[in-house]
Amino acid sequence: MEALAALSVAAVIMAAMPAAISYFASMSDYGHDFEADFFVLDITDVYKESEKITVSSAGTSVSFDDGKKVISYRRAGDRIIRSVDGSGFVTVMFGVKKFDIRDEGTHARLDIESENGEFNETFAFKK
Numbered sequence: 001m002e003a004l005a006a007l008s009v010a011a012v013i014m015a016a017m018p019a020a021i022s023y024f025a026s027m028s029d030y031g032h033d034f035e036a037d038f039f040v041l042d043i044t045d046v047y048k049e050s051e052k053i054t055v056s057s058a059g060t061s062v063s064f065d066d067g068k069k070v071i072s073y074r075r076a077g078d079r080i081i082r083s084v085d086g087s088g089f090v091t092v093m094f095g096v097k098k099f100d101i102r103d104e105g106t107h108a109r110l111d112i113e114s115e116n117g118e119f120n121e122t123f124a125f126k127k
Contacts, residue, residue, distance in 0.1 A: 036119035039080065039093040039112075043123070046071050053127045055103040062101050062108055062125070075099035078115065 047053075050064035050071075061074035072083050078096050081089040098113035110123040 033095075033114060033116070033118045035093045035095075036114060036121075040121070042082070042092055043073060047125055053108050053125050055101050055108050059101050059103070062110060080112070 046064045046066075049066045051067050052065040054063045054065070056062075056074075061072050063070050063072040069085050072086070073080055073092070074083075075081075075096060076089075078094065079091045080093040080096050080099060082092050083089045093112075093114075095115040096112065097115045098111060100109075100111040102109045104124075106127055108125045108127060110125070111121075112123075113120045
């Protein structure tokens with residue numbers, strides 16, 4: 001009787017496995033760029049706390065000064081890096097195709113595009 005119960009439980013589990021495997025396999029195909037989402041959250045939080053925004057003269061970096069520290073973002077190869085007070089760096093996004101910063105007088109405009117084309121955003125930061 002025990003063996004029959006164990007076999008019944010095993011049969012139910014084996015019957016449910018193909019559906020579970022196909023469900024989890026379909027989840028791995030989800031192609032969302034979470035790095036880009038984290039970058040947007042990070043730069044938005046830094047912008048909200050900043051008192052002054054500066055675009056480099058060459059248009060290669062943007063800096064946010066909150067009175068205590070200066071946080072800068074710039075492109076290095078195919079990634080965006082963040083540095084605090086000009087020392088060290090942390091990569092905040094990989095696979096960057098475009099990172100254009102322009103000083104438009106009252107605003108700093110930042111255009112970013114990923115290599116895979118999933119992320120294409122424009123930010124306007126009021127100075």
